[in-house]
Amino acid sequence: MLLSLTLYQIIFFSIFITAEYVPSETRHRQRSSAVTSTTGLPFFNQSPPQLPHRSNGDIEYRLTRLEVLLVEKLENLRSEVRESTRRLQALEWQSNEAHSTLEGLRVDLNRFAQQIPSGVQTPSSQHANTLLEQRVDNLAKGIQILVAATRGLTSDINGLKRNITSIANDTRYLLRSTSHLVTKQFFNHGILELKHQQLYQSSPLSTYCPSSSSGSSELPKSCQEIQDSGNSKSGIYRIQPEHAAKPFMVVCDLETLNGGWTVIQNRFDGSQDFYQNWHEYKYGFGNLGGEFWIGLENIHHLTGYEVNELFIELQDLELQNRTAHYAAFSVGPEVESFTLKVLGGYSGNAGDSLLYHAGSRFSTKDMDQDGWPEGSCAQAHGGAWWYRSCDMSNLNGRYLSGELPEQYIYQGMYWGEFRGAQYSLLRSRMLVRPRLQINPSIINDIFTARPANGNELN
Numbered sequence: 001m002l003l004s005l006t007l008y009q010i011i012f013f014s015i016f017i018t019a020e021y022v023p024s025e026t027r028h029r030q031r032s033s034a035v036t037s038t039t040g041l042p043f044f045n046q047s048p049p050q051l052p053h054r055s056n057g058d059i060e061y062r063l064t065r066l067e068v069l070l071v072e073k074l075e076n077l078r079s080e081v082r083e084s085t086r087r088l089q090a091l092e093w094q095s096n097e098a099h100s101t102l103e104g105l106r107v108d109l110n111r112f113a114q115q116i117p118s119g120v121q122t123p124s125s126q127h128a129n130t131l132l133e134q135r136v137d138n139l140a141k142g143i144q145i146l147v148a149a150t151r152g153l154t155s156d157i158n159g160l161k162r163n164i165t166s167i168a169n170d171t172r173y174l175l176r177s178t179s180h181l182v183t184k185q186f187f188n189h190g191i192l193e194l195k196h197q198q199l200y201q202s203s204p205l206s207t208y209c210p211s212s213s214s215g216s217s218e219l220p221k222s223c224q225e226i227q228d229s230g231n232s233k234s235g236i237y238r239i240q241p242e243h244a245a246k247p248f249m250v251v252c253d254l255e256t257l258n259g260g261w262t263v264i265q266n267r268f269d270g271s272q273d274f275y276q277n278w279h280e281y282k283y284g285f286g287n288l289g290g291e292f293w294i295g296l297e298n299i300h301h302l303t304g305y306e307v308n309e310l311f312i313e314l315q316d317l318e319l320q321n322r323t324a325h326y327a328a329f330s331v332g333p334e335v336e337s338f339t340l341k342v343l344g345g346y347s348g349n350a351g352d353s354l355l356y357h358a359g360s361r362f363s364t365k366d367m368d369q370d371g372w373p374e375g376s377c378a379q380a381h382g383g384a385w386w387y388r389s390c391d392m393s394n395l396n397g398r399y400l401s402g403e404l405p406e407q408y409i410y411q412g413m414y415w416g417e418f419r420g421a422q423y424s425l426l427r428s429r430m431l432v433r434p435r436l437q438i439n440p441s442i443i444n445d446i447f448t449a450r451p452a453n454g455n456e457l458n
């Protein structure tokens, strides 16, 4: 009865899901139509996208309601499965009991049969035989009843097994449906993407464009290409790496160490807040004329398809300069959480405080992907970095200037091997450029050199 009710609930809920659920193909078409126009041109060349007629609040309310209903239904199904399993175990136990009773009766019967004397029967032995026959008849009836009961139990058990299989199938179907539902995170992410694209469209890019900006196909792929084409003046240029969907502005340093560098991070006065969330770190923030983070998407486009060098310039409040140079540096795509995929070939006088982070995913205050299960390194240390558990450097940490009280350890914009984790530096600049030739000994460093230990946070 209970199980039948459950199946009706499932059927009702399946109908409900079908009514609310947007098929993935349809969603895909909806997403595609948000990204490309009817002319098939990329979105960023078109007018702003049309948002759905429903308000965000309405859609979000409906998504929340769907999620709550789904969680409730799944919980109900789980408790039904638990109850069925319990009943099945009880029935199996009863069945085992019946079997052992039957076995005992068979033993008794055998013993009685052995006790019946053969040969001449006296009146007393005839009486005993009659008693024995009665007991045997009783035992036989008992055995028949037990056999019938066992058959009933077996049938019940089989019925329960079928019900459990059916519930398991329904649960799998629901879980599959869940994976196709639009989640609030997906919805919010989509809104942020649209906002970003609108922002990009309205930005006055042409102000900065060099004379060669007549078409995206002619844009240089990196600052190195700008330098190779004869430019020698550092400044802001527009580039489009081969795998980037659209061009973007960068600061090129065409002078330091033979030039060709793209600046991916610049901090020197604390005017820009670097305690930002995932969205900002993905797309970049700040002012290319001042402090900025170029964005993980752009860093991936610059370094994800060919190995780059990474050059880090640091300065403390006594105006001591230090550098850290890595002959190989590569950041993965967002689906790999912008992992620091390749790092090696350190040289310089700042000390190596980054190799500890090689292989780690990027984490922000709202996206904990670090190796510290009990907490968020980005929140605890006030930054965003390729945290492990947690860090030996934190160049996107808080701009705190100089020696720090003990409670601020790891919080500042610090480089462990230079002034330690209780010191916030004055300047930090990170630059990348394509590395055309790689020394085989550097490759060896990249894949074998790992730090023996680090300042694990416990």
Ligand SMILES: [Ca+2]
Pocket: 368, 369, 370, 371, 372, 373, 374, 375, 376, 377
């Ligand atoms: Ca964590």
